[in-house]
């Protein structure tokens with residue numbers, strides 16, 4: 001079976017002084033999270049679409065979904081302290097409610113990337129049916145420099161540099177066994193879910209993202225996102 005999990009369990013600290021986690025802030029006429037869920041319900045192959053939210057925002061999330069979404073595949077689960085714990089909570093929910101099958105796949109996505117497209121979701125599903133792990137990437141536009149905030153150590157060849165987005169999609173069994181195999185030290189280095197399977201020795205298939213599929217992280221990003229919605233509307 002094919003599942004989706006929308007990760008909305010974060011606090012959004014880099015958004016600064018706002019009254020609620022950024023995934024609940026308005027983008028034009030409705031919350032960012034709702035824009036994102038709307039992209040996923042268009043895909044009929046999902047058995048369930050999980051939305052993981054912070055514990056304290058459970059009833060708020062349920063109320064929003066009741067107000068805006070009519071698709072009963074959308075179900076709310078509680079997130080964890082770290083992004084990858086949130087991911088694992090969703091998988092535990094799937095195991096509990098739908099069982100475990102060797103070929104189950106999960107398409108995971110940041111709630112705060114509302115400009116994901118049907119093409120990107122479809123490419124993730126197609127690739128995840130053939131490969132154990134899939135990342136959505138865009139070619140680096142700027143030259144990427146590596147080092148400390150004081151001094152550059154290396155400047156890698158730009159043509160080999162990409163930026164990781166989401167969705168990131170996995171064979172569920174491979175993702176869970178990879179996560180369980182990592183040490184706490186390795187887990188501390190994770191900045192995305194694909195690194196879980198990479199550290200466990202698996203290869204990751206790339207799917208082409210879009211520059212507009214950016215993550216709303218800062219107040220600047222939210223201004224850009226609002227400008228994009230207004231231009232499209």
Ligand SMILES: Nc1ccn([C@@H]2O[C@H](COP(=O)(O)OP(=O)(O)OP(=O)(O)O)[C@@H](O)[C@H]2O)c(=O)n1
Pocket residue numbers: 007008009010011012013014015021023052079080081082083084086110111112215216217
């Ligand atoms: N424990 C967590 C942390 C993050 N996320 C989700 O992962 C996505 C991408 O993470 P990020 O942009 O870093 O969100 P936050 O952790 O909320 O932001 P910040 O780091 O600024 O606090 C977001 O949709 C966020 O809600 C999650 O589901 N569970």
Ligand SMILES: O=P(O)(O)OC[C@@H](O)[C@@H](O)[C@@H](O)CO
Pocket residue numbers: 083110164165166191192193215
């Ligand atoms: O490191 P951050 O907390 O900004 O974000 C974590 C995730 O959002 C990130 O793993 C994916 O968006 C892929 O870049």
